[in-house]
Amino acid sequence: MRERSDFEITRRDVLKVGAVSVAVSAVPLAAKGQAPAADAPVLSKVSFNVNGKAYNLKLDTRTSLLDALREQLHLTGTKKGCDHGQCGACTVIVDGRRINSCLTLAVMHEGQSITTIEGLGTRDNLHPMQAAFVKHDGYQCGYCTPGQICSAVAMLGEIKAGIPSHVSTDLTARPTLTPLELRERMSGNICRCAAYSNIVDAITEVAGSGA
Amino acid sequence: MKPFTYERARSPAEAAAAASRWPGSKFIAGGTNLLDLMKLEIEAPQHLIDVNGLALDKIEATPEGGLRIGALVRNTDLAADERVRRDYALLSRALLAGASGQLRNKATTAGNLLQRTRCAYFYDTNQPCNKRKPGSGCSAIGGFTRQHAIVGVSEACIATHPSDMAIAMRALDAIVETVQPNGTTRRIPIADFHRLPANTPHIETTLQPGELITAVVLPKPIGGTQVYHKVRDRASYAFALVSIGVIVQRDGQGRVAVGGIAHKPWRVEAAEAAMPKGAEAVADGLLEGAKPTKDNAFKLPLVERTLDAVLAQAKRA
Numbered sequence: 001m002r003e004r005s006d007f008e009i010t011r012r013d014v015l016k017v018g019a020v021s022v023a024v025s026a027v028p029l030a031a032k033g034q035a036p037a038a039d040a041p042v043l044s045k046v047s048f049n050v051n052g053k054a055y056n057l058k059l060d061t062r063t064s065l066l067d068a069l070r071e072q073l074h075l076t077g078t079k080k081g082c083d084h085g086q087c088g089a090c091t092v093i094v095d096g097r098r099i100n101s102c103l104t105l106a107v108m109h110e111g112q113s114i115t116t117i118e119g120l121g122t123r124d125n126l127h128p129m130q131a132a133f134v135k136h137d138g139y140q141c142g143y144c145t146p147g148q149i150c151s152a153v154a155m156l157g158e159i160k161a162g163i164p165s166h167v168s169t170d171l172t173a174r175p176t177l178t179p180l181e182l183r184e185r186m187s188g189n190i191c192r193c194a195a196y197s198n199i200v201d202a203i204t205e206v207a208g209s210g211a
Numbered sequence: 212m213k214p215f216t217y218e219r220a221r222s223p224a225e226a227a228a229a230a231s232r233w234p235g236s237k238f239i240a241g242g243t244n245l246l247d248l249m250k251l252e253i254e255a256p257q258h259l260i261d262v263n264g265l266a267l268d269k270i271e272a273t274p275e276g277g278l279r280i281g282a283l284v285r286n287t288d289l290a291a292d293e294r295v296r297r298d299y300a301l302l303s304r305a306l307l308a309g310a311s312g313q314l315r316n317k318a319t320t321a322g323n324l325l326q327r328t329r330c331a332y333f334y335d336t337n338q339p340c341n342k343r344k345p346g347s348g349c350s351a352i353g354g355f356t357r358q359h360a361i362v363g364v365s366e367a368c369i370a371t372h373p374s375d376m377a378i379a380m381r382a383l384d385a386i387v388e389t390v391q392p393n394g395t396t397r398r399i400p401i402a403d404f405h406r407l408p409a410n411t412p413h414i415e416t417t418l419q420p421g422e423l424i425t426a427v428v429l430p431k432p433i434g435g436t437q438v439y440h441k442v443r444d445r446a447s448y449a450f451a452l453v454s455i456g457v458i459v460q461r462d463g464q465g466r467v468a469v470g471g472i473a474h475k476p477w478r479v480e481a482a483e484a485a486m487p488k489g490a491e492a493v494a495d496g497l498l499e500g501a502k503p504t505k506d507n508a509f510k511l512p513l514v515e516r517t518l519d520a521v522l523a524q525a526k527r528a
Contacts, residue, residue: 100243
């Protein structure tokens with residue numbers, strides 16, 4: 001596919017330019033402790049690291065981490081499903097923990113390290129969890145898959161750390177890697193194609209190999 | 212979402228002071244419920260005070276032999292804490308029954324107590340709702356009410372409190388510690404923290420404007436067998452129809468708190484004296500004065516049967 005030329009301006013770019021010019025007048029108001037003019041966007045600065053790369057951004061305070069990743073950094077591997085924390089398609093790993101990137105503001109992540117699906121593996125060098133999803137056919141349409149994979153990678157870390165789950169029979173024992181445990185721990189990731197049994201197989205293989 | 216200004220607070224006192232300086236401001240910690248509501252413009256704060264930088268993320272032993280849980284301790288960390296798993300198993304179990312792994316990694320102890328109802332009419336901004344818009348009426352009454360409250364209801368509101376964690380906190384007699392904008396601190400017993408709807412369902416707790424939760428304190432462990440059982444429409448990641456937390460001692464005495472049936476964690480201390488007699492006697496006391504609807508009358512026998520199952524499980528343990 002042809003690279004987009006510098007002279008082509010998308011609708012998104014126009015919206016971004018518009019937001020910046022309005023915010024110049026909104027920021028001094030905020031500093032004085034006054035409410036912003038109705039519906040005028042407010043900009044705020046934030047610096048964080050995504051997949052090993054440092055970013056300094058000036059964003060509308062309303063921007064979710066998900067929208068910052070997709071719309072500002074063009075890391076579109078992370079998907080927007082419900083945008084309300086119910087589906088898990090937006091799952092990313094922040095400072096080692098899986099979270100719903102739709103239910104957090106980008107400006108709340110000052111100084112933090114974010115890993116998205118693009119940071120786990122590349123086309124030529126897949127993360128073991130990506131390879132296992134391919135091998136076990138852990139998807140059909142693929143829309144939930146980046147979230148499933150980020151979630152699964154961090155979830156195995158939670159098991160390794162000894163964090164119990166709703167189905168753990170003994171709260172104080174080390175958690176086991178049964179399909180029941182994996183299903184409970186992955187319940188925040190919905191797959192409407194219902195590839196669940198293959199997803200469990202893929203995760204089980206990676207967990208068994210200690211990756 | 213409505214535009215808002217944003218600041219990062221550096222101390223609890225600074226956060227509370229900022230809240231009093233900014234009428235219409237909100238604290239944000241995990242944000243998993245607040246941002247959900249802001250996207251729908253059910254909440255529309257003009258200013259957000261990010262409290263994540265406050266050093267309130269520790270779980271510490273108290274001189275009385277209990278635990279002080281910082282307001283910002285994440286649900287995952289609280290459920291996994293060794294002392295909580297060993298001495299307050301009910302709290303671990305309740306936390307693990309709630310939400311998803313991703314949400315528990317973000318959601319905080321204080322935020323969990325302050326989360327708002329999932330009543331579908333509260334969420335539907337096209338419908339009247341006394342909680343969302345005081346005085347506009349209740350669309351749930353006469354509507355689809357399978358999820359709604361059966362005790363402590365009013366003519367203005369029949370919404371439930373959605374928290375699992377709060378049910379355990381109620382059974383464990385937790386205390387909520389706060390700081391107010393003028394710098395004074397107070398300790399609120401969990402029994403007095405959440406309010407019944409009465410004719411002001413939009414006022415859900417006894418917190419004053421700008422008052423910030425700094426910790427939740429657990430008294431020293433009381434032992435017993437602790438069980439939490441949540442009945443819901445799917446096996447995981449759903450709100451309770453009915454949930455029951457019990458602490459049962461060797462002599463059969465104990466405590467019961469119930470979720471999914473009221474505007475606050477439901478506990479009737481007087482009913483607990485009947486625990487050695489079994490579930491039916493306790494449920495009679497717990498549900499006295501209940502006003503179910505046609506849709507949710509099933510919760511009356513469901514409370515009794517779930518309690519019966521939970522007491523049997525406690526006996527086996």
